[in-house]
Amino acid sequence: MTVTSVQTPRRAGRGSRPPAALVVVAAALAAVLLVPLGYVVSVVLDVGWDALEPLIFRPRVGELLVNTVALVLLGVPLTVLLGVGGAWLVERTTLPARRFWAVVLVAPLAIPAFVSSYGWASAVPSIHGLSGGLLVSVLAYYPLVYLPAMAAIRGLDPALEESARSLGLGSWAVFGRVVLPQLRLAILGGGLIVALHLLAEYGAFAFIRFDTFTTAIVVQYQSTFAGPAAGALGVVLSVLCLTLLVAEAGARGRARYARVGSGAARAAVPQRLGAFTPLALLGLAALGVAAVAVPLASVVRWLARGDGWAQPELPSALTQTVLLAGGGALAAVLVALPLAWLTARHPGPLARLFEGTSYVAASLPAIIVALALVTVTLRVLPGLYQTAFTVVLAYVMIFLPRALVPLRSGIAQAPVALEEMARSLGNPPLVARLRVTLPLLVPSLAAGAALVGLGAANELTATLLLAPTGTRTLATQFWSQASAIDYPAAAPYAVLLILLSVPAVALMFVQSRRWGAR
Amino acid sequence: MTTLSLTGVAKSFGRVEVLRDVSLTVPAGTRTAVVGASGSGKSTLLRLIAGFERADSGSIGLGGTVLAAPGRFVAAHRRGIGYVAQDGALFPHLTVEQNVRFGLPRRRRDPVRVREVMELASLDPELAGRYPHQLSGGQQQRVALARALAPRPAVVLLDEPFSALDTGLRDQTRQAVIDALEASGVTTVLVTHDHDEALSFGRQIAVISAGRLVQSGAPAAVFDNPVSTEIAAFLGAAIVLPASPTSDGVDCALGRVAVRHDRTGGSEAGARVLLRPAQLGLSPANGTHNAVIEDVRPRGSHAELLLRTAGAAPALIPLRVPAHEGSGYHAGMTVSVTVTGGGVLYPAD
Numbered sequence: 038m039t040v041t042s043v044q045t046p047r048r049a050g051r052g053s054r055p056p057a058a059l060v061v062v063a064a065a066l067a068a069v070l071l072v073p074l075g076y077v078v079s080v081v082l083d084v085g086w087d088a089l090e091p092l093i094f095r096p097r098v099g100e101l102l103v104n105t106v107a108l109v110l111l112g113v114p115l116t117v118l119l120g121v122g123g124a125w126l127v128e129r130t131t132l133p134a135r136r137f138w139a140v141v142l143v144a145p146l147a148i149p150a151f152v153s154s155y156g157w158a159s160a161v162p163s164i165h166g167l168s169g170g171l172l173v174s175v176l177a178y179y180p181l182v183y184l185p186a187m188a189a190i191r192g193l194d195p196a197l198e199e200s201a202r203s204l205g206l207g208s209w210a211v212f213g214r215v216v217l218p219q220l221r222l223a224i225l226g227g228g229l230i231v232a233l234h235l236l237a238e239y240g241a242f243a244f245i246r247f248d249t250f251t252t253a254i255v256v257q258y259q260s261t262f263a264g265p266a267a268g269a270l271g272v273v274l275s276v277l278c279l280t281l282l283v284a285e286a287g288a289r290g291r292a293r294y295a296r297v298g299s300g301a302a303r304a305a306v307p308q309r310l311g312a313f314t315p316l317a318l319l320g321l322a323a324l325g326v327a328a329v330a331v332p333l334a335s336v337v338r339w340l341a342r343g344d345g346w347a348q349p350e351l352p353s354a355l356t357q358t359v360l361l362a363g364g365g366a367l368a369a370v371l372v373a374l375p376l377a378w379l380t381a382r383h384p385g386p387l388a389r390l391f392e393g394t395s396y397v398a399a400s401l402p403a404i405i406v407a408l409a410l411v412t413v414t415l416r417v418l419p420g421l422y423q424t425a426f427t428v429v430l431a432y433v434m435i436f437l438p439r440a441l442v443p444l445r446s447g448i449a450q451a452p453v454a455l456e457e458m459a460r461s462l463g464n465p466p467l468v469a470r471l472r473v474t475l476p477l478l479v480p481s482l483a484a485g486a487a488l489v490g491l492g493a494a495n496e497l498t499a500t501l502l503l504a505p506t507g508t509r510t511l512a513t514q515f516w517s518q519a520s521a522i523d524y525p526a527a528a529p530y531a532v533l534l535i536l537l538s539v540p541a542v543a544l545m546f547v548q549s550r551r552w553g554a555r
Numbered sequence: 556m557t558t559l560s561l562t563g564v565a566k567s568f569g570r571v572e573v574l575r576d577v578s579l580t581v582p583a584g585t586r587t588a589v590v591g592a593s594g595s596g597k598s599t600l601l602r603l604i605a606g607f608e609r610a611d612s613g614s615i616g617l618g619g620t621v622l623a624a625p626g627r628f629v630a631a632h633r634r635g636i637g638y639v640a641q642d643g644a645l646f647p648h649l650t651v652e653q654n655v656r657f658g659l660p661r662r663r664r665d666p667v668r669v670r671e672v673m674e675l676a677s678l679d680p681e682l683a684g685r686y687p688h689q690l691s692g693g694q695q696q697r698v699a700l701a702r703a704l705a706p707r708p709a710v711v712l713l714d715e716p717f718s719a720l721d722t723g724l725r726d727q728t729r730q731a732v733i734d735a736l737e738a739s740g741v742t743t744v745l746v747t748h749d750h751d752e753a754l755s756f757g758r759q760i761a762v763i764s765a766g767r768l769v770q771s772g773a774p775a776a777v778f779d780n781p782v783s784t785e786i787a788a789f790l791g792a793a794i795v796l797p798a799s800p801t802s803d804g805v806d807c808a809l810g811r812v813a814v815r816h817d818r819t820g821g822s823e824a825g826a827r828v829l830l831r832p833a834q835l836g837l838s839p840a841n842g843t844h845n846a847v848i849e850d851v852r853p854r855g856s857h858a859e860l861l862l863r864t865a866g867a868a869p870a871l872i873p874l875r876v877p878a879h880e881g882s883g884y885h886a887g888m889t890v891s892v893t894v895t896g897g898g899v900l901y902p903a904d
Contacts, residue, residue, distance in 0.1 A: 452644065454640050454642075454644040455644055455646055457605070457607050457631065457638070457640075457644075458638060458640065458644045458646075458702075459646075459657065460606075460607075460630070460631040460632045461605055461606075461607075461631055461632070461634075461636060461637060461638040461658075461703070462632075462637075462657055462658025462702070462703075462706060463632050463633075463635075463658050463660070463706060464632050464658075465630070465632050466630075466632075469632070472657075473646055476648045477647065477648060
């Protein structure tokens with residue numbers, strides 16, 4: 038053994054051996070989170086390949102595969118184009134009224150995709166098929182690329198672009214060779230989320246009669262319950278999702294994208310749009326009209342035509358939505374806390390494994406999670422079948438990363454030194470965490486809860502399958518009225534869903550801007 | 556007031572040995588500075604004393620209490636040892652007053668003690684309601700000290716608390732902290748990589764290098780008689796010249812020099828003599844000379860001269876003179892260098 042100088046000795050807690058109780062809790066949570074994947078595997082094992090093969094290799098599955106893959110292959114690049122282009126215009130050019138356009142670009146997130154689809158289907162009844170599916174989904178989901186791209190662009194060091202210019206590169210070359218590579222992680226991450234949403238979306242495509250694996254599974258479920266045909270489609274869909282997850286992880290590469298220099302980066306000088314200004318304004322206005330104005334105008338139109346607000350189910354739907362979504366948010370934060378703590382304070386292979394399970398579970402569409410929980414509750418825990426507990430559990434499985442990511446980041450940013458300081462002042466470790474770390478985590482806890490709450494309030498497929506009989510959420514009530522072509526009755530539910538979403542979207546927007554400015 | 560003692564303390568992180576066989580006694584009510592280069596293990600030593608890390612072997616005692624030893628470990632919150640981190644580590648969600656009273660038991664959270672320690676740390680009472688981000692770096696460090704002193708700890712540990720401050724603020728804050736520690740009479744250990752800070756901090760200095768405590772003692776004694784030329788250079792500007800022992804001193808490039816301390820252990824195999832620049836006197840050559848000026852660099856208040864000694868084995872000597880004297884010298888000029896006081900003799904490399 039040699040005496041060597043060590044720049045940063047391992048700090049207490051960080052990277053050290055995790056407490057056994059924390060590992061046991063995290064392992065138990067990870068095991069529960071793996072239930073949907075276990076369900077997919079069990080379908081293959083139970084039904085057997087011989088029975089599964091004809092269910093998978095048939096013309097109908099081929100048709101669904103073509104639809105779904107075409108949707109992803111065309112939809113993701115379009116959302117990247119709109120998201121990155123919009124972020125670039127708003128953050129790095131002399132576009133007039135940039136703050137206004139920044140809000141317009143993120144606004145579609147407050148409109149659930151199925152409400153947007155309802156707006157378009159009622160405004161243009163002929164809309165259908167792949168083109169219709171692409172239109173409504175791209176308009177609904179491009180903000181999922183816009184937000185990370187905006188944060189990444191705000192964090193770029195303009196000195197790199199200036200260096201490239203001084204080396205003789207023109208504006209387009211600088212964008213292609215310097216800026217775009219630095220947006221790689223944001224584009225890949227945003228693109229993956231869009232792709233998973235496209236695979237999992239049900240309501241938006243059902244409205245315009247565009248068949249994907251998810252819509253087909255719901256139809257199968259409604260006709261044959263959790264039969265082998267639904268299971269077979271679920272297996273293919275799960276394989277598609279997991280393939281995307283692995284492909285995105287592989288495509289990230291090993292390059293470093295963080296700023297290397299010290300000190301704060303200067304603010305970038307906006308690029309002059311010049312003669313392109315009217316074109317950029319026209320494009321953004323068209324996008325705003327298509328993604329926000331059309332759905333909102335439809336909702337307002339149907340609202341004016343009927344007496345939707347008089348429906349007696351409205352208050353109870355609102356209450357049940359708040360309770361279920363609030364329960365989901367609280368449960369997700371509680372589940373995320375030990376996993377995030379383990380990952381941030383005791384990083385290692387075990388922590389990565391447990392964290393990975395949450396992403397695998399969340400990458401599976403809600404319909405698979407719902408089928409898994411239907412199967413498990415019926416076979417193993419019949420007392421939990423169609424209970425609020427199971428709905429909340431499904432929300433946790435589907436939306437856990439939304440709580441895990443901000444919490445992990447919050448814990449990582451809460452200096453261990455502060456806890457040590459509290460201990461040196463006479464506080465036992467748990468008290469030190471409660472008095473020092475917990476108050477610092479409040480913003481992360483709130484952000485995680487808000488994001489999960491937003492997703493849960495708008496969730497449709499799992500809620501339809503798992504909610505106790507008689508449960509009415511805003512999403513299920515909206516769906517029930519809209520699928521019965523009673524558009525005026527559906528409109529108030531759409532309004533409430535949008536109003537409920539606005540605070541969480543505003544929070545996401547503010548956080549993305551703040552994150553990028555760091 | 557309590558004596559802190561470390562005996563044979565060792566610590567490794569994985570396969571990297573950070574501290575080896577460190578023994579040190581900090582007498583009650585005194586201040587000790589542990590000085591070493593970055594990565595020498597000095598911060599780890601402080602963390603072991605605080606109880607944030609466990610030593611692999613050895614023992615740490617405070618008065619009659621064993622804090623850490625094989626089979627025994629007193630948790631950080633039970634040690635009664637205050638800690639001031641490099642950046643202050645103030646709790647960002649609490650005001651100055653809330654930070655200062657954080658370590659006081661609920662029943663003792665009286666405003667009198669808070670005012671007392673704030674005054675001790677030269678903190679304006681009007682700062683009590685401010686949050687850490689509303690304070691200057693120096694104020695933050697003084698709040699951190701006040702917070703550490705509030706529960707009346709037996710020992711206070713300071714982990715490079717002035718290194719992040721600007722030069723002017725650093726001196727001012729350091730003096731305020733020393734005054735506060737002096738007034739409180741608490742046993743204190745400071746770790747720093749700044750030799751000036753270490754030499755001026757307190758009664759004892761301990762030099763740590765590559766995980767080993769290589770020398771400790773009174774600052775003047777350690778500076779005067781360092782155990783090696785490397786430690787001598789670490790503690791301040793050092794001139795090391797090849798030397799040949801004679802009956803009444805040593806002969807070196809600057810002539811005959813008396814020996815103040817002999818660290819050769821009686822070795823006959825050549826030697827080196829350590830001199831400090833303050834011992835050298837410089838004058839234009841008047842007939843005889845023993846050095847030539849290679850370069851003159853004005854540095855505002857002073858000038859740096861680079862001298863090349865005459866003789867068969869010339870050596871380069873950097874020297875500082877006041878600016879008004881520097882203008883009288885130029886490159887290529889022959890000069891006479893005289894040595895006052897003796898040197899420290901070391902074996903040859």
